[in-house]
Amino acid sequence: MSPIADRYRKHADAFEAKVAGTAPDDWERPSPCEGWTARDVVRHIVDMHAVMVRPLGRQLSPAPSVDEDPLSAFRAARGDVEGLLDNNEVAVSEITSPAGSMTVENHVDRVVSDDMVLHGWDLARATNQDDTMDQDDVERIWAGTSALPPQMLEQMRTPGAFGPGVVVFGPEVKVSSEAPLQERLLGMIGRDPHWRPGS
Known part of the structure; x- marks a missing residue:
């Protein structure tokens, strides 16, 4: 496993734990992101996973929506990105992003991986978990x-x-x-x- 894939999994595990630790009645609580609820934080992270697969002409696999089941939606999205990172040929292929040309794995590392760290704080603070x-x-x-x-x-x-x-x-x-x-x-x-x- 590459350092980038390992870091992604660590961040995804931590974020998933916060999603799993959110009580059903807490999903509509406000978050530190103005105008976003706790559910919206997870929606953003799932949407950013979609951004990671889009340059390859892909979409996220069919899954429950964040409105239906935030945990299942996130697990499915992370599975798709882990699939990119686990395929070395795909992981090191070059894509074009708003920040310029870079490899798929660097795109994941620079965008959604660290996003889960920062938005993990948002979700934890919104739902009274360890932040x-x-x-x-x-x-x-x-x-x-x-x-x-x-x-x-x-x-x-x-x-x-x-x-x-x-x-x-x-x-x-x-x-x-x-x-x-x-x-x-x-x-x-x-x-x-x-x-x-x-x-």
């Missing part, structure tokens, strides 16, 4: 994000810059430089680390 991110992931994502040129960060905060309806980061939330790194990362990507449902 602690893996420290290695926090350090890695912080290092990559904080090194981006200001113009690239600005582009990532611009709705639609990477496709219709796509918002990568929200406006930065100011967080103390003395705050834990997870909180500083959340602020950088546009989350209030102190957000709670009803706040």
Whole structure:
């Protein structure tokens, strides 16, 4: 298994655990993503899995919708992406993405894999689960994000810059430089680390 496939599985396992840990009555609770419920967070992640297979002329396999069964919808979507990563010929093939040409596995790694880490926090915070991110992931994502040129960060905060309806980061939330790194990362990507449902 490649490091990218291994990292994807780790992130998918963690996200799936949060989906499975969401109580049936909690799916319509608000999330830290403005205008999104807990269910919408999972819908976004499933939709982003569809984005991963689309450059190959594929669609996600038939599965229950997120409205019907969020857990089954996610499990089916991750199965499709794992299928890409497990096929070395496909994984290393070049595709064209909004961020330029890259391999399938790098597209997965740069987009949906880390998306599950960040949106895992959203889902956990919305549904009162443990929202602690893996420290290695926090350090890695912080290092990559904080090194981006200001113009690239600005582009990532611009709705639609990477496709219709796509918002990568929200406006930065100011967080103390003395705050834990997870909180500083959340602020950088546009989350209030102190957000709670009803706040």
